[in-house]
Amino acid sequence: MGVMITNGLWSDYASMAVRTGGPGPSGLSMLVVPLLNTPGVRMRRIKVGGQTSAGTTFIELDDVKVPISNLIGKEGMGMIYVMQNFNHERLSISIGVNRLSRVALSSAFEYVMKREAFGKTLMEQPVVRHRLAKCGAELEAHWAWIEQFTYMMTKLSEEEANRELGGLTALAKAQAGKVLEVCASTAVLLFGGNGYTKSGQGEIAESKFEAQSRFLGSIKCMLTNIGIYREVPGARIPGGSEDVMLDLAIRQLVKNFQRKTKELETIQERPKGSSKL
Template sequence: MATQSTSQPLKEITRDEVAKHNKQGDLWIVIDAVVYNVSKFAELHPGGEAVFYDEEVAGQDNTETFFGLHRHEVLLRPAYQRLRIGKIQGEEQKIKAPIPGEVSKVPYAEPMWLTPNYYSPYYSDSHRRLRKEMRAYVDNRVVEVAQRCEENGKRPDVDLVQEMGKLGINAMRMGPGKHLHGRKLFADIKGEEFDYFHELVMTQELVRMAARGFGDGLQGGMVIGLPPIMNFGSDDLKKEIIEPCLNGEKFICLAITEAFAGSDVMGIRTTATLTEDGEHYIVNGTKKWITNGMFADYFTTAVKTDMGFAVICIPRKCGGIETKQIKTSYSTTAGTAFITFDNVKVPKRYLVGEDGLGIQIILSNFNHERWVMCCSTIRASRAVCEQMLLWANQRKAFGKPLTSQAVVRQKIASCIAQAEAAQNWLESCTYQMTKMTYKQQSLFLAGQIALLKSWSTRVSHDVADNAVQVFGGRGVTKGGMGKFIEEFHRTYKFDAVLGGTEEVLADLGVRQALRFMPEDAKL
């Protein structure tokens, strides 16, 4: 995260003096009251040297021109900081770099509970403290790693994951539960007070790093692969797996989807056959599109058995497991894999819960997974709305700001309205989760969360489409002004497919509603 320069005060220079330096080899410009000597830089400028010698550029104030082409963070890079030679006499900089931990002042950039002059019944001082410290941590520690890994495709830095483990962040991402009681947690949150709104806050703050592939790579497999162990695993299994995964010493993923069975869980073909002595399962089959599969030490795997369906947590050390990288629309940093199980001999102790109850275990895991995805995609849509407002307010076309065009304002209005509505539905569901047992959530919220996920990814679709139209060519260009728009437009579809497609979840929501239709209600 770029921060405001802390260099020595700049000497004051008059605008008349700046205007004298307007030719090749002696070239100054002004951006936001700061004077830059670009005499040598001009020939290195990626956009070409000639642009600096325009009479409206050389020796002139280029604030409006610069911000019509570049992001503010460019000025904060060391290479450009070294070009600063002074400031305009009697003037101060108007544009400030974001301060880690602080909320944005852009309208609708933050959920309403974080916006000055608005209120919410859901969030306490504990939630607000966590939000502030989590944002500062993400900005200062995670963003740089995220953007680097998103670009080079390498797995998230293990030392970062382990650091998050020591801070209690990994454990907190698993949601409320006894695993947090008595544990030292990030921002001095008490494990006993941690609720789903704390988890919502953490999830939504992590999304702000604008790196969808890295977001899944950063323990996405743990968030969906560890709950079956925590909720249904034997004490022996819990002891072996939970703490090492939370500490970042071991990695786990959820292996359900197959080439023949995506949202159709009942169609899985991977088999697990009990050996004659009853001590091992022999697992054969394949899994596809498995997040974190490339670097997982454990695979929480859905299989078919003689008893029906089961879940087995298969250690990579068992042998007979091959993982191949799948290149998707987002970065390979997520470690998305095609997995082959070839006569893998797994000790029976790795059975999760009971043989024959695999479907119940799998389905019970979906609610939380889908809710987490709702938290993410809704917050990402809001971040794009902020980018649209900023760009439209500073970009000029036909001599006027984009905001002067009613059609642009309409597109932004539609996106903001949908993002606000989605956040409110999400918070309503989250409140219900804080009042319900795990079993009650499965019974009463499965339909609500399914519909919310189906609709929220439709919101992402509209936001992505409108944002590209507002940004134009920059919206489909990696890097530069529209880099976050390009990333969002390229990756938002993951949430529309993972954890159940929009169509399957919409149908689930209606079928759940039909289960509760009163017999005495007629038109």
């Protein structure tokens, strides 16, 4: 059996959903699987288009022995644990990607304030301000959305949060990739030729934004714009690809809609009377 995972090369253990029972989701359990110096485990690094510090790893497992004591939670609950954890993972991805989008847009904002063409700065060109305004609206709307979800997670019970926010966090994660794509592509365009080079101002931008990108964990921007633009697929695929997230969001919202409609139908009918005052 083979699996692909982030940070596998540097991990002594990995949590995995494995089949311990019959067919279907109820046959899956969550285990802590030993990796380092474990017979039957082989690992090799996978080179990917972005996130060069993520340590993307292919792990092969061949008759690996795992003690019963390594079971996480209850047997047969593996799929439920995975799906519940996805809500937090997707929200975390949304937050990190939103920040990366802000780095791209703010770097372009700073650049057009000082770059001059035809006797005036680029910021004095209406078309430039228009591009920044459209990106800024997308960026700030998405940030307000994930701030709202984060607040709701602190106020709702775990059961309520999983039920109410599962589909919405999937939708926020899908939107994060779209926001990053528009902000990164706009930054490249506004930087012009400097946004397509690995030297000059692009080289300066590399050192300037390295510290800002380091807190994202697995993302290192090799240069301000092209590097960030290269990370777009890394935002749209991990944690559930964009199309899967959009479909999951609607399916979850349909379930909530049907449940709440049924609850409303059970409410006692209001007294009849005139609407006139």
